Each structure stands twice: as structure tokens, then as C-alpha cells.
Amino acid sequence: MVTAYVLIKANTSEVDRVKSAIKGFDGIERADVVAGDVDFIATLSVDSPATVRDVVATGIGSIDGIEDTQTYIAMT
Amino acid sequence: MQSVIIGVGRVGLRTARVLREEGHDVTVIEADPAIAERGREAGFDVIEGDGSRESVLESAGVDDADAVGALTGDLNVNFAACLIGKHHGCRTVMRIDEDYREGIYQQYADEVDEVVYPERLGAIGAKNALLGxxxxxxxxxxxxxxxxxxxxxxxxxxxxxxxxxxxxxxxxxxxxxxxxxxxxxxxxxxxxxxxxxxxxxxxxxxxxxxxxxxxxxxxxxxxxxxxxx
Missing domain, CATH: 3.30.70.1450 (Regulator of K+ conductance, C-terminal domain)
Incomplete structure (x- = not known):
């Protein structure tokens, strides 16, 4: 299994809609609204690094109102 | 009233000036030495340091302060300063940098009493000036x-x-x-x-x-x- 943390910057105040859209993807374990210069942090747990890329790029990245994502894959 | 302002840049310095003009006591925290110097030249007590650290806020007198204004351009610093300020019983004001965040912080950030978005306040001023x-x-x-x-x-x-x-x-x-x-x-x-x-x-x-x-x-x-x- 691969665990990854995704820092998500949005440009919309509709946090509830975006949060439930993020949580709707397979592999997302949790998604929280955070204070600071990003708006959400999601953790995901999937089979392979390629799936991480799919969930982030084609999944989270396609949600309306998402501006940027940064992904960190856990090593331990 | 005693206030601690974090950030003595464009927004912080003006806020500190307005408070001082109205007779309030202001202490300022600034991380950048060059900007801190500008604050001193304007006659303020400037504590040099990271306003998101409790020890720095304490040396600026957060224990006796009534309010904390977290007015840097860094949202992480601003939010941390509000958390600490609230813990010390202060009213907290946080500067945000994009207008869509205004409602989010008002709804979710219990430690932040008030959110300010300088561009929007500037727009009200500019509209007044235009209409005359x-x-x-x-x-x-x-x-x-x-x-x-x-x-x-x-x-x-x-x-x-x-x-x-x-x-x-x-x-x-x-x-x-x-x-x-x-x-x-x-x-x-x-x-x-x-x-x-x-x-x-x-x-x-x-x-x-x-x-x-x-x-x-x-x-x-x-x-x-x-x-x-």
C-alpha cells in the first residue's frame, strides 16, 4: 500500500461541496479543511504510486474550484 | 487598550499608527530586520521575531494585551498567532489574502474573532474617493x-x-x-x-x-x- 498526503489549494468558498467531492474518490481516507496557505489536506491510501497520481491528477484536480495540489508520498 | 500587532508591513504599520493616534498602546512583532527597523523609525516598540511563536508573543506582552492583530502576509503565521492570542484571552483579528477565504475562516476558525481582507477595505475607500x-x-x-x-x-x-x-x-x-x-x-x-x-x-x-x-x-x-x- 502507498500512503500519500495531498495539500490542496482551492479558490472557492464552497468548502463543504469541495470536501465531499474529495472524499468521494476511492482511496481517500480523510480530508480536512485547514487554516493557512492551503485549504484542504487529504490523506489517501492506495495500491500503487500510479494510483496516487490518478486520484490526484484526474480526480481531485478535476473538481471545480481546485487551483493547485501538492502530493507527498509517505516513506515510512 | 493594549494591542499586539504581528507584521509591520503595509497593513500592520498603518493599523498600528491608527491605534496610536487614538491613544491606544501598541507593540509590534516583525520577523524581517529591515522592516522591523522601519517600524522603530515610526516610533513603535518592535519585537524582532516570529509572531507564530508563543515566547515571542509573550515578550510582546500578549498576557496583558486585549487584542492581537495578525496582519502579516503569511496565513500560517497569522493563524498560529491567533491561536496563541486566543489562548491568552485576547480578541483576535486575522488578515487573509484572498476573498474566498473570508467566509471559511468566519465559519470554521473559532479562535479568530474577526477576519480582515485589506483589498476589500481598500476597495470601499477607493469607491468613496471616486464618488466623492x-x-x-x-x-x-x-x-x-x-x-x-x-x-x-x-x-x-x-x-x-x-x-x-x-x-x-x-x-x-x-x-x-x-x-x-x-x-x-x-x-x-x-x-x-x-x-x-x-x-x-x-x-x-x-x-x-x-x-x-x-x-x-x-x-x-x-x-x-x-x-x-
């Missing part, structure tokens, strides 16, 4: 409510009447009244309205034009915007 004249928008208190300050002129239709004789549109209220050159106070029914007096009015956006016409007498001014705004 004797009417100033002070603040938008809700999405559809604005507080206005109006100075009565010779042309004002209500000049010569008393406050009790003024029939404002239903979605508006007179909040305060001040005679010429005197501070504003609670409006009294028999206050007479003369040129130079000022009024503060709370009005629904839909009534702004009617309020303006009744109190100022002019037709709404036409502001000319140029460029791709």
Missing part, C-alpha cells in the same frame, strides 16, 4: 447592509428639520448624530439638522439610492471606471 461628496460608506456589516456617514450640506432636503421629522425608507435606520465639528452621539428625536452636522445610517443596499437622495439631495453620482476592471 458628502457621503462615505463606512462598512458593509452584512452582505446586504451598509453603514454610511453623511455630512449635511446646504442642499440637503432634510436640513432645517428635526430627526423625528425625517422619514427614512423602511429598510434603514439613523444610528448616530453629531452637530458640526462635534463627536457623534446617540440620535435624539428633537436634534435639529443643520449644514455641517453628520449622521450615521444603517441601510439595506436596495435603499441606498433613496437614502442618498433624501439626506444628500443629489442624484446618484456616476463613477467612471476605466480599463478592464
Amino acid at each position: 461628496g458628502s457621503l462615505t460608506a463606512i462598512a458593509d456589516v452584512a452582505q446586504n447592509l451598509q453603514i454610511l456617514r453623511i455630512t449635511i450640506t446646504e442642499e440637503s432636503p432634510i436640513r432645517g428639520y428635526t430627526l423625528s421629522e425625517v422619514a427614512l425608507p423602511s429598510e434603514s435606520r439613523i444610528l448616530a448624530f453629531g452637530k458640526d465639528e462635534e463627536p457623534m452621539g446617540i440620535p435624539l428625536p428633537d436634534n435639529s439638522i443643520e449644514a455641517g452636522d453628520s449622521l450615521a445610517v444603517l441601510a439595506d443596499f436596495s435603499e441606498l439610492a433613496a437614502v442618498r437622495q433624501l439626506l444628500v439631495g443629489e442624484k446618484p453620482a456616476t463613477a467612471v471606471a476605466t480599463g478592464g476592471g
Whole structure:
């Protein structure tokens, strides 16, 4: 299994809609609204690094109102 | 009142100045030595350090302070400073950098009492400057409510009447009244309205034009915007 943390910057105040859209993807374990210069942090747990890329790029990245994502894959 | 301001850049320095002009005590925290020096030149007590650290806030006197203004350009610093300020019993004000975050912090950040978005406040000021004249928008208190300050002129239709004789549109209220050159106070029914007096009015956006016409007498001014705004 691969665990990854995704820092998500949005440009919309509709946090509830975006949060439930993020949580709707397979592999997302949790998604929280955070204070600071990003708006959400999601953790995901999937089979392979390629799936991480799919969930982030084609999944989270396609949600309306998402501006940027940064992904960190856990090593331990 | 005793305040701690974090960040002595564009927004922080001006806020500190306004507080000092009104007789309040201000201590400023700034991480950048060059900017900190600018704060000292302006006559402020500047603590050099990271305003998101409790020890730095403590040396700036957060224990005795009434309010913390987290006014840096860094949201992480601002939010951490508000958390610490709230823990020390202060009222907390956080600067944000993009308008979509205003509602999010108001809804979710319990440690932040007030969110300020300098660009929006700047826009209110710029609108006042563009429209000019004797009417100033002070603040938008809700999405559809604005507080206005109006100075009565010779042309004002209500000049010569008393406050009790003024029939404002239903979605508006007179909040305060001040005679010429005197501070504003609670409006009294028999206050007479003369040129130079000022009024503060709370009005629904839909009534702004009617309020303006009744109190100022002019037709709404036409502001000319140029460029791709």
C-alpha cells in the first residue's frame, strides 16, 4: 500500500461541496479543511504510486474550484 | 487598550499608527530586520521575531494585551498567532489574502474573532474617493447592509428639520448624530439638522439610492471606471 498526503489549494468558498467531492474518490481516507496557505489536506491510501497520481491528477484536480495540489508520498 | 500587532508591513504599520493616534498602546512583532527597523523609525516598540511563536508573543506582552492583530502576509503565521492570542484571552483579528477565504475562516476558525481582507477595505475607500461628496460608506456589516456617514450640506432636503421629522425608507435606520465639528452621539428625536452636522445610517443596499437622495439631495453620482476592471 502507498500512503500519500495531498495539500490542496482551492479558490472557492464552497468548502463543504469541495470536501465531499474529495472524499468521494476511492482511496481517500480523510480530508480536512485547514487554516493557512492551503485549504484542504487529504490523506489517501492506495495500491500503487500510479494510483496516487490518478486520484490526484484526474480526480481531485478535476473538481471545480481546485487551483493547485501538492502530493507527498509517505516513506515510512 | 493594549494591542499586539504581528507584521509591520503595509497593513500592520498603518493599523498600528491608527491605534496610536487614538491613544491606544501598541507593540509590534516583525520577523524581517529591515522592516522591523522601519517600524522603530515610526516610533513603535518592535519585537524582532516570529509572531507564530508563543515566547515571542509573550515578550510582546500578549498576557496583558486585549487584542492581537495578525496582519502579516503569511496565513500560517497569522493563524498560529491567533491561536496563541486566543489562548491568552485576547480578541483576535486575522488578515487573509484572498476573498474566498473570508467566509471559511468566519465559519470554521473559532479562535479568530474577526477576519480582515485589506483589498476589500481598500476597495470601499477607493469607491468613496471616486464618488466623492458628502457621503462615505463606512462598512458593509452584512452582505446586504451598509453603514454610511453623511455630512449635511446646504442642499440637503432634510436640513432645517428635526430627526423625528425625517422619514427614512423602511429598510434603514439613523444610528448616530453629531452637530458640526462635534463627536457623534446617540440620535435624539428633537436634534435639529443643520449644514455641517453628520449622521450615521444603517441601510439595506436596495435603499441606498433613496437614502442618498433624501439626506444628500443629489442624484446618484456616476463613477467612471476605466480599463478592464
